[in-house]
Amino acid sequence: MSFDSYYNEMYLADGAVRSHYQALADWIATTPHDRIKQMRDAANMLFHRVGITFAVYGEDAGAERLIPFDMLPHIIPATEWRLLERGLKQRVRALNMFLHDVYHGQEILRAGRIPAERVNGNKLFKQEMVGVDVPGGIYAHVAGIDLVRAGAGEYYVLEDNLRTPSGVSYMLENRKMMMRLVPELFARQSIAPVEHYPDLLLDTLRAVAPANVENAVVVVLTPGQFNSAYFEHAFLAQQMGVELVEGADLFVADDTVYMRTTTGPQRVDVIYRRIDDEFLDPQVFRPDSMLGVPGLVSAYRRGRVTLCNAVGTGVGDDKSIYPFVPDMIRFYLGEEPLLNNVPTWQLRNREDLEYTLAHLDELVVKEVHGSGGYGMLIGPTSTEREREAYRQRILDGPENFISQPTLSLSTCPIFVDQGVAPRHIDLRPFVLSGKDVVMCPGGLTRVALREGSLVVNSSQGGGTKDTWILNG
Numbered sequence: 261m262s263f264d265s266y267y268n269e270m271y272l273a274d275g276a277v278r279s280h281y282q283a284l285a286d287w288i289a290t291t292p293h294d295r296i297k298q299m300r301d302a303a304n305m306l307f308h309r310v311g312i313t314f315a316v317y318g319e320d321a322g323a324e325r326l327i328p329f330d331m332l333p334h335i336i337p338a339t340e341w342r343l344l345e346r347g348l349k350q351r352v353r354a355l356n357m358f359l360h361d362v363y364h365g366q367e368i369l370r371a372g373r374i375p376a377e378r379v380n381g382n383k384l385f386k387q388e389m390v391g392v393d394v395p396g397g398i399y400a401h402v403a404g405i406d407l408v409r410a411g412a413g414e415y416y417v418l419e420d421n422l423r424t425p426s427g428v429s430y431m432l433e434n435r436k437m438m439m440r441l442v443p444e445l446f447a448r449q450s451i452a453p454v455e456h457y458p459d460l461l462l463d464t465l466r467a468v469a470p471a472n473v474e475n476a477v478v479v480v481l482t483p484g485q486f487n488s489a490y491f492e493h494a495f496l497a498q499q500m501g502v503e504l505v506e507g508a509d510l511f512v513a514d515d516t517v518y519m520r521t522t523t524g525p526q527r528v529d530v531i532y533r534r535i536d537d538e539f540l541d542p543q544v545f546r547p548d549s550m551l552g553v554p555g556l557v558s559a560y561r562r563g564r565v566t567l568c569n570a571v572g573t574g575v576g577d578d579k580s581i582y583p584f585v586p587d588m589i590r591f592y593l594g595e596e597p598l599l600n601n602v603p604t605w606q607l608r609n610r611e612d613l614e615y616t617l618a619h620l621d622e623l624v625v626k627e628v629h630g631s632g633g634y635g636m637l638i639g640p641t642s643t644e645r646e647r648e649a650y651r652q653r654i655l656d657g658p659e660n661f662i663s664q665p666t667l668s669l670s671t672c673p674i675f676v677d678q679g680v681a682p683r684h685i686d687l688r689p690f691v692l693s694g695k696d697v698v699m700c701p702g703g704l705t706r707v708a709l710r711e712g713s714l715v716v717n718s719s720q721g722g723g724t725k726d727t728w729i730l731n732g
Contacts, residue, residue, distance in 0.1 A: 266410070266668035266669065266670055266671055266684070267409050267410065267411065267412065267413040267670040267671075268670065268671050268682065269281075269334060269335070269409075269670050269671065269672040269685070270284075270285070270335075270672060270673055279337075280335050280336075280337040280730055281335055283445065283448045283449050284332065284333065284335065284445065287442070287444070287445055287448075288332075288680065293679075296331070296675060299331060299441045299442070300331060300675060302441065303329055303331065303437050303441060304326065304329070306437065306440075307326055307327070307329060307433070307437070308326055310433070327430060327723060327724055328709055328722075328723030328724070329434060329437065329723060329724055329725070330674040330675060330707055330723055330724070330725050331438070331441065331442070331675060332672070332673050332674055332675060332680070332725065333438065333705075333725055333726040333727065333728045334672050334685060334687065334705040334725050334726070334727045334728070335727075335728045335730065336727070336728070336729050336730070337729075337730050337732070338452075338729060338730055338731055338732045341452075341701060341729045343598070344407070344415060344599070344689070345689075345699055345701075346598055347415075347597070347598030347599035348405050348599065348689055348691050348699065349691060349697045349699065350589060350593065350595065350597070350598055350599075351405065351417065351420070351585065351589065351597070351598075351599060352400065352403045352405070352691040352693060352697060353592075353593065353693075353697060354585065354588040354589040354591075354592050354593055355400060355403070355420060355422065355576045355577075355585065355588065356397065356398055356399055356400055356693055357397075357588070357592040357593075358576055358588045358592065359399035359400065359422075359570070359572070359573060359575070359576050360394075360397045360399065361592075362379050362385070362575065363389045363390050363391070363392065363572065364390075364391065366379075368588065368591050368592075371591065373584070373587050373588075373591050374581070374584045374587070378580055378581060378584075379575060379581070382575050382578055382580070382581075383629065384537075384572070384574030384575045384578050384629065385572065385575040386537060386571050386572035386575075388544060388557060388561070388571065388572075389570070389571055389572040392560075392561050393563070394468075394566070394570050395468040395469070395470065395471070395563075395566055396467070396468055396694070396695075398468055398570070398693050398694065399422070399569060399570040399572070399573045399576070400422040400569050400570070400573050400576065400693060401464055401465065401468060401568040401569050401570075401692065401693050401694060402425060402461070402464070402532075402568065402569060402690065402691075402692060402693075403420065403421065403422050403425060403690070403691040403692075403693070404421040404425030404426070404427060404428075404688045404689070404690050404691075404704075405417060405419070405420055405421065405688065405689060405691060406418040406419040406420075406421065406686055406687070406688050407599075407686060407687045407688070407689065408602075408667055408669050408670070408686045408687075409669065409670035410667045410668055410669065410670065411668070413670070414600070415599060415600075416599070416600050416601065416602045416667070417585075417599050417600070417601055417602070418602055418667075418686065419577070419579075419582070420576065420577040420582065420585065421577055421688070422569060422573040422574070422576045422577040423536065423537075423569060423573055423574050423577060424533070424534050424535070424536065424569065425688070425690070426489040426492055426534075427492070427688055427690075427704040427706075427724075428457060428492070428496070428690050428704065429491060429492035429495040429496060430492075430704055430724050431454060431457070431690075431700075431702060431703060431704045431726075431727065432454060432455065432457060432458075432495075432499070433495075434704075434724055434725065434726040434727075435453075435454050435455065435702075435726050436455075437726070438726045449730060450730065450731035450732065451728045451729070451730060451731070452701035452702065452728075452729040452730070452731055453701075454700050454701065454702045456700070457690070457700040458496060458499035458500045459500075460692055460698055460700060461496065461500060461532075461692060462478065462500045462501075462502070463694065463695075464568075464692040464693065464694030464695075464698070465478045465500075465530045465532055465566075465568055465694070466478060466530065466694075467694035467695040468530065468566050468568065468694055469529045469530050469566055470529055470563050470564060470565065470566055471563070473529045476529040476530050477502075477519075477526060477527060477528050477529050477530070478500070478502045478528075478529070478530045478531075478532065479497075479502055479503045479504070479505045479510075479519060479528050479530075479531055479532070480493055480496060480497040480500075480502060480503070480504050480505070480531075480532045480533075480534065481505055481506070481507070481510070481531050481532065481533040481534060481535055482494070482504060482505070482506060482534050482535070483506070483534065483535050483539070483551045484506050484551070487534070489534065492534075493534050496532075503519065505519060506551070507535075507549075507550070507551050507552045507553050510528065510531075510553045510556075511525075511553065511554075511555075512553060512554065512555030512556060512558070512559050513525075515555070515558055515559045515562045515564050516559060516564050516565075517531070517553065517556065517559050517564065517565045528565060529565060529566065530565070530566045530568060531565060531566070531567050531568065532568050533567055533568065533569075535551050535552060537571050537572065537574065539551040539552050540552040540553070540556055540557065540567075540571065541553060541554060541555065541556040541557040541558075542554055543555060543557070543558075544557040544558075545557075557571065578628055578629060579626055579627070579628040579629070579662050580606065580608075580628040580659075580662065582601065582604065582662070583601065583604045583606060583662070585597075585601060586600075586601055602664050602665065602667065603664065603665060604662050604663070604664050605623075605662060605663045605664070606662055607625075607654060607658040607659065607660075607661040607662060607663065608658055608659035612663070613654070613658050616654070616661075616663040617651060617654065617655075619639070620637070620639050620642075620647045620650070620651060621639045621640065621642070621647060622639050622640065622665075622666060623637075623639045623663040623664065623665065623666060624636060624637065624638050624639065624663065624664050624665070624666050624667075625637040625639070625650060625654065625661055625662070625663045626661065626662055626663070626664070627660055627661060628659075628660055628661065628662060629660070637650040638666065638714060638715070639666060640666050641713075641714075666714070667714070668684075669684040669685060669686060669708075669714055669716075670684070670685060671683060671684055671685065672685045672705070672707065672725065674707060674709070674723075674725075681711070683707050683708055683709060683710075683711070683713075684707070684708045684713065684714055684716065685705055685706065685707045685708070685716060685725070686705070686706055686716050687703050687704070687705050687706075687727065688703050688704045688705075688706065689702070689703035690703060690704075701729040702726075702727040702728070702729055703727050704724060704727070705724060705725040705726070705727045706722050706723070706724055706725075707722060707723045707724065707725055708722055709722060709723045
């Protein structure tokens with residue numbers, strides 16, 4: 261497999277437009293530049309008005325800013341989407357089975373398919389969950405799986421986000437914006453809807469309520485308004501018609517969780533939590549946490565409340581576990597993986613370490629517990645000084661790192677001041693696991709706004725696009 265050339269989502273090698281982009285190409289060709297600029301300005305104003313912001317860490321200019329939105333959609337034909345959907349559902353089923361297994365019989369470890377120390381010695385493995393039965397055996401109720409397209413156009417899974425994956429609110433707001441700005445494009449073709457995602461999410465959460473609970477009370481637990489994804493927490497609570505709460509709004513009595521209301525305590529059955537494990541319960545994890553609820557883990561272990569996602573899911577999306585997901589699929593499902601991993605070197609292995617250190621200028625190196633694009637070295641765009649500093653970090657703890665080829669991510673056109681230009685993208689579809697495993701047809705397309713950049717993370721200055729799945 262070659263990762264050296266990039267795949268152009270809109271154009272063939274001879275410059276012809278791919279058939280599923282033809283309606284968009286016609287619209288671009290016939291729409292005056294001034295009108296496009298007016299629509300881009302209108303989008304920025306509307307996004308600012310509704311408060312769609314994201315904290316960009318490391319910038320001095322204020323705590324938050326608008327996420328750049330590009331009007332040119334990322335378009336995927338229905339046949340291609342159906343293959344992706346099958347592969348994503350397969351992967352998430354296997355990951356949920358893995359999580360249940362490692363907190364119970366550990367069959368996959370005893371079979372030697374994954375080294376036991378990778379799980380039992382992992383800081384994201386929570387001893388408090390050993391032997392705990394969660395409703396339906398589901399740990400990752402909401403999974404955001406990052407996909408990239410490289411080489412000749414094959415999709416690869418870059419990351420499995422199982423802890424508190426974010427971004428779905430931007431998927432929904434991007435669609436509302438596009439329907440408002442360019443209704444004529446929706447009239448010309450059949451684009452699968454995404455606005456029912458909050459209903460799917462609420463159904464998923466209610467489906468995993470504790471046993472014998474009818475009309476489950478669901479809440480969204482947020483760290484508060486200073487969290488980078490607070491807009492999303494508030495948005496999803498509002499869209500689902502449930503309460504948005506902070507830790508201080510909840511309390512535990514007799515291993516039961518209650519919400520403080522103006523009419524008195526109300527029992528809570530399902531918590532869609534957007535707080536990391538370590539901050540959930542100061543009696544169990546960090547005693548200095550002011551974000552969580554004392555006694556919450558005890559109520560959870562007793563089966564009196566459901567946490568989505570489950571405590572301890574992080575061991576499933578840790579980058580040291582990622583290389584073993586294809587084997588999980590074979591082990592638990594007896595199937596071949598429909599979506600491939602990116603080739604990965606595990607630096608705890610001596611040969612992989614030596615190879616990586618000899619090719620630092622060619623590879624991407626990541627921390628195994630990292631997320632959000634932080635703590636990475638992108639070899640080809642790094643300086644010699646940066647590589648030497650990173651080399652020392654690796655040597656200080658090689659087991660904390662993996663490396664991968666530098667992928668030439670596929671490109672999709674965006675509007676720039678001079679017209680239209682290609683920029684690199686990735687795609688985060690969302691997989692919901694409750695009574696069934698379901699997906700909304702689409703996802704969050706993230707785009708690197710700087711020419712040549714491969715960093716698409718919103719928290720590091722990337723932008724977003726609407727994702728269109730064409731029916732048919």
